[in-house]
Amino acid sequence: MRGDASAAHDSFPRLVADIGGTNARFGWLADAASTVQHVRRLPVLAHAGPAPAVNAYLGELELLLGTAYRPPRRAAFAVASSVAGDQVDLTNSHWSFSRAGVEAELDLDMLLVLNDFEALALSLPRLGASQLRSHDQRPLPAPGGTLAVIGPGTGLGVGGVVQTRHGWVALSGEGGHATLSAADDFESELLARVRREYPHVSAERLLSGIGLPVLHAAATATTGATAAALTAEEIVERAATGSDPDCARTLDLFCALLGSFAGNVALTLGARGGVYIGGGIVPRLGERFFASRFRERFEAKGRFRSYLEGIPTVLIVDTEAALTGAALAIEQSAD
Structure with missing residues (x-):
């Protein structure tokens, strides 16, 4: 042998x-x-x-x-x-x-x-460090315990990995299809508007490539304006050039809702080792993402704020x- x-x-x-x-x-x-x-x-x-x-x-x-x-x-x-x-x-x-x-x-x-x-x-x-960028200039975490990853791309993927004495064990699921929740009156009105077309408003329904046009249309309509029909790529590009305030508002809302969702994933999995953000959308947002309300909303969990404050959030820049x-x-x- x-x-x-x-x-x-x-x-x-x-x-x-x-x-x-x-x-x-x-x-x-x-x-x-x-x-x-x-x-x-x-x-x-x-x-x-x-x-x-x-x-x-x-x-x-x-x-x-x-x-x-x-x-x-x-x-x-x-x-x-x-x-x-x-x-x-x-x-x-x-x-x-x-x-x-x-x-x-x-x-x-x-x-x-x-x-x-x-x-x-x-x-x-x-x-490694060249493949990652942490939020708020926090030091990159040493991997251990339970880690989570979310990835807004064409859809919204969610996964996790747990350290055991036998190695790392991946946790797969369909967390992107969990129900999206509102954090204020504007978001409640927005989700109610989306529910007129989709009985179940999942996180993926708004926080993905297929969801950005839906989010843009609903957010613009909630402000009383009429939105042009745009693709996800057009929304990101117009926001980046500063040519369309409605697209900029859409991406700011996207980052805030994504922060709330990421906080929910961290609590559900007990991902105290970190929440990592992959997928193709967030890296394209550049500094807008790091200046957004993502981290504020990630931590905004009432009595569990201190629990979330200790969890790093890290962007995966390696495709x-x-x-x-x-x-x-x-x-x-x-x-």
């Missing part, structure tokens, strides 16, 4: 992927001393499924590495979908695949498939962080 060191050596190279509805990012770990390297982004629409996309990536990598190239032995895919059983159907994508089928097609010893926010949560213990979490998932499965 091979020793542990030999078995670990034979599990390399390793392939990691972060697969969304639009793009799939692939990365490579050559050995146990390596971090994720040779990251490449491929459009999902250009490939029939994950196996053809992987083969395209590996073909490029073999040309790059030459005689140093060896086929991957283990892989982990972080996917923008719920994962239960062998069959995986991606949200907002034509990709649908069998985990066992792709494992066999790629001749892998092991293929893990996990939700993308499980992978992002697993990345948190491994992220490839989920690959690090996928690598940790393989590492812990290989132990």
Whole structure:
């Protein structure tokens, strides 16, 4: 029987992927001393499924590495979908695949498939200072205990990770679909207006790429004005240029509501190790986010203000962080 060191050596190279509805990012770990390297982004629409996309990536990598190239032995895919059983159907994508089928097609010893926010949560213990920015110039926390992550992107993802004696365990769920609450009369009126169209107003309904236009229309109407129909990208751009006060107000409200929601997640998970903010929207807000009411509303929990005051809030600025979490998932499965 091979020793542990030999078995670990034979599990390399390793392939990691972060697969969304639009793009799939692939990365490579050559050995146990390596971090994720040779990251490449491929459009999902250009490939029939994950196996053809992987083969395209590996073909490029073999040309790059030459005689140093060896086929991957283990892989982990972080996917923008719920994962239960062998069959995986991606949200907002034509990709649908069998985990066992792709494992066999790629001749892998092991293929893990996990939700993308499980992978992002697993990345948190491994992220460094260059990948993060803390709120209010607070020192970056040393990872420990329970950490939470929220991610306003196309939707609103929520996850967590808990430190145990057996390693880090990811907590997956659908927290973005929890009911959004109001903190003042204006927000109560706004949510009542949105409920005329959507019986259940979840956090994702307003705090996401699909939700920003809804938030913009409702917030503008609540002030008595009429809103132009704008996309999320247009709202962010107009606010950034200062050309549209309604868009600026929308983003200020977005940050405040996100702060309240993040505080709820911290309380629910007991995430005293920190709440991390990922996704594609918040990094695009720049200094507006750090000057917003996010942190004020995060802490505004009455008798539990002091509990929240001690919890750091940290922005993830690395768009490839989920690959690090996928690598940790393989590492812990290989132990």
